[in-house]
Amino acid sequence: MLGYVRARKSEMKYGDYEIYKGIYCSLCNALGKNYGAPGRLLLNYDYTFAALILLALGGNSCTFTQKRCPFNPALKCFFCEKKAETDFCAHAIVITAYYKLKDNIRDERPGKKLLSLLALPFVSLMHRKAKRLAPEVEEIISGAMAKQAEIEKEENPGIDRSADPSADALGKLFSAGTGGDETLYRPGYMTGRLIYILDAADDLEKDLKNGSFNPFARKYKDIKDPEVRRQFADEAEMLLNHTHSDIIECFGILKLKRFDSIAENIIYDGLETSMKTVVSKYRETPEKKKSFTVE
Amino acid sequence: MVDPYIVLGVPRGASQERIDEAYKQKSREYRESGKFDKLDELNDAYDSIIMNGPSGGYTYFGTDFSDIRDKIAAGRLEDAQLLLDGVPVSSRNAEWYYLRGMIYDRKGWLEEARSHYSRAHSMDPSNYEYREACERINNARSGGYKTRESKAGTGSGCSCGACEILEALICADCCCESMGCDIIKCI
Numbered sequence: 001m002l003g004y005v006r007a008r009k010s011e012m013k014y015g016d017y018e019i020y021k022g023i024y025c026s027l028c029n030a031l032g033k034n035y036g037a038p039g040r041l042l043l044n045y046d047y048t049f050a051a052l053i054l055l056a057l058g059g060n061s062c063t064f065t066q067k068r069c070p071f072n073p074a075l076k077c078f079f080c081e082k083k084a085e086t087d088f089c090a091h092a093i094v095i096t097a098y099y100k101l102k103d104n105i106r107d108e109r110p111g112k113k114l115l116s117l118l119a120l121p122f123v124s125l126m127h128r129k130a131k132r133l134a135p136e137v138e139e140i141i142s143g144a145m146a147k148q149a150e151i152e153k154e155e156n157p158g159i160d161r162s163a164d165p166s167a168d169a170l171g172k173l174f175s176a177g178t179g180g181d182e183t184l185y186r187p188g189y190m191t192g193r194l195i196y197i198l199d200a201a202d203d204l205e206k207d208l209k210n211g212s213f214n215p216f217a218r219k220y221k222d223i224k225d226p227e228v229r230r231q232f233a234d235e236a237e238m239l240l241n242h243t244h245s246d247i248i249e250c251f252g253i254l255k256l257k258r259f260d261s262i263a264e265n266i267i268y269d270g271l272e273t274s275m276k277t278v279v280s281k282y283r284e285t286p287e288k289k290k291s292f293t294v295e
Numbered sequence: 296m297v298d299p300y301i302v303l304g305v306p307r308g309a310s311q312e313r314i315d316e317a318y319k320q321k322s323r324e325y326r327e328s329g330k331f332d333k334l335d336e337l338n339d340a341y342d343s344i345i346m347n348g349p350s351g352g353y354t355y356f357g358t359d360f361s362d363i364r365d366k367i368a369a370g371r372l373e374d375a376q377l378l379l380d381g382v383p384v385s386s387r388n389a390e391w392y393y394l395r396g397m398i399y400d401r402k403g404w405l406e407e408a409r410s411h412y413s414r415a416h417s418m419d420p421s422n423y424e425y426r427e428a429c430e431r432i433n434n435a436r437s438g439g440y441k442t443r444e445s446k447a448g449t450g451s452g453c454s455c456g457a458c459e460i461l462e463a464l465i466c467a468d469c470c471c472e473s474m475g476c477d478i479i480k481c482i
Contacts, residue, residue, distance in 0.1 A: 160404035167403060189403045238436035242405050245435035253312045272441070 004198045005191065006045035007262065008269035016262045022064045022078035023055065023086075024048045029079055030090040032070060034133070035126045039090070040071060042097045042123075046195065047089045049266055050170075054085040054177045056259040057184075088177050091134035092141075098127035099145045109210060136176050144169035152213040159197065159239065162215035167192035187254060190247045194271065197243060201236040202278045223282075233282035240275045247271065299340030301423055306397070307364055314344060359386075363394055372398050389419035396428065408432070 007020055027048055031039040055062055064078040080086065101123055104116040131138045147165040151157045170192030174184040200207075200215050205223055207214035220232045251267050300307050303317045318341045325334040360382075366375035376398055382391055396411030409432050416425040434440065 158406065160399070160406045164404070186403065193403060193405075237438075239406065241438045241440075242409070242432065242436045245440040246403075246405065248440065 003045045004195050004271070004274040005049045005266060006270050006274070007266050008273050011269045012265055013261065016259075016265065018078060019064070019259065020048070020052070020262050022080055023052050025069065025077040026080040026082075026086045027051050027089055027093075028071070030083070030086040031093065034087065034090050035094060035129065037071075038122050039094065039126055042093050044093065047093050049191075050092070050174065050177070051086055051089040052259055052262060052266075053174065053184075053187075053256075054088065055080065055082060056256040056263060057178055057181070057254070058082075058085060059257075062258060085177065088134065088137070091130045092137050092173055092177075094123070094126045094130040095134070095137055095141050098123050098130075099141055103145070137173065140169050140172045140176065156218055157215065159200075159215045162200070163193045163196040166196045170195075183254065186250045187247065190243055190250060194240065194243045194247060194275075197236070197239055198274055198278050201232075201240075202281070204232070229282050233279050236282065237275070237279045240279070244271055244275065299343045302336055302340035303344070304427070306424060306428055307368070314341075359388065359390055360394055367394065367397055367401065370401075372401055389415040389422065389425060391415075392418065393422075393425050393428065405432075409436075 007017075009017060012020070024043070024045075028040050028043045031043055059082065063081045065081060066076050067079050069075040069077045101116050101120055105113055105120070144165040151161055151165065154161075167189045171185040171187075171189035174188030174191075175181050178184055203212075204214055204216050204220065206212075208217055208221070208223060216232065216236075220228055222228045223232060247267060251263065256263055300309075303314060303321065305313055305317045309317075318337065321337055322334060325331070325337060360379075363375050363378050366372075366378065375394070379391065379395055379398070392411045393415035396408045396415060399405075399408035399411060412425065412428040412432060416422070416429045419425060
């Protein structure tokens, strides 16, 4: 979970942006309340999306009130008054961060390993609390991590099998967050799958250098070769498109009570931006500087 | 009688939502283009699926694995998978691969689904069902879905775009002028 699922601000209405920011702030607040200031550092956009979807489905209304930001008292932000959904996501963030950290310590480069080791005591403490507060989330994520480790030991698991544990975990999280609503499983599953593929494609070069596991590593060993690079970009693009189309289809069936234009922005435009960013890394002319063209 | 699933253009075992969606879209299409005989056929097909339920009772056309299809439609993927695995290798025909693909599709294993669907299609290129599944997936992979979906508010179906408003104003102006009044001075 690394911030692939975010809104495309340029396509957003200002009012929608305020709500989106309000949810982001509420999640930050939930992290702060439950886990103290260091907890806020774990905040990310992927779980903002999860909180948005959970808030969009539950209850009759969703009220935002203006308060001062406890992190930066000069700012006034809107906070959502509903607690259950944002708390749920806050617990999930902490538990995911804990397992991600442990994973980093196992196989990353020395620099990152040191940083992860330094952060571990704080996150372990938070994790102990999260485990108590949200045992069902702990069960889902630790189960997925164990399954993932098993699959990574296999000779050639293929993309579907490799993506399955994290996709399945997000699917289960989505349905657990709404009190066991099964219709949310597939949207969650597909979002998790897209994140996994994006992450794997994004990290392919790094993983090949470090010898870490990557589902594409076997087929695209010679990623430096321009021809292989082009092939990989094509395959990744098609894989991502396929998963993205499924996400669009299954979110289309969901009946969101509110925030549908924000969800639509994230699902259509936001995800597409992330997909393009990752794929363009492997195209022949990678764009180094940020720029855009108006015709 | 024609296979109702072919009339609706959805694969067998499709979810109720998908069937409804296909029905709505097709009926709108036929009504707009005035193909009322097609519309009757569509209604009959929809009724027959609804009467029998998407999950059972329906006798499939030329299928060797109707029990497996029933299980997939009812969402019992593991049972269906077990039954499929029990089929001896020698009698694994195009439909076997298609059903296998369908199970993977339901599970969300899209790559496996694709390879099984395309194997089914290459074993029996004349089959509508297999071809439809392959086309659907290829369309998704090439990004064709991005242009198909019109986002709320920006689609041409919306009747309050700037052009329509201007058009209406000019019309109103013309009518007004003939009565001796003017709402847009410069036209």
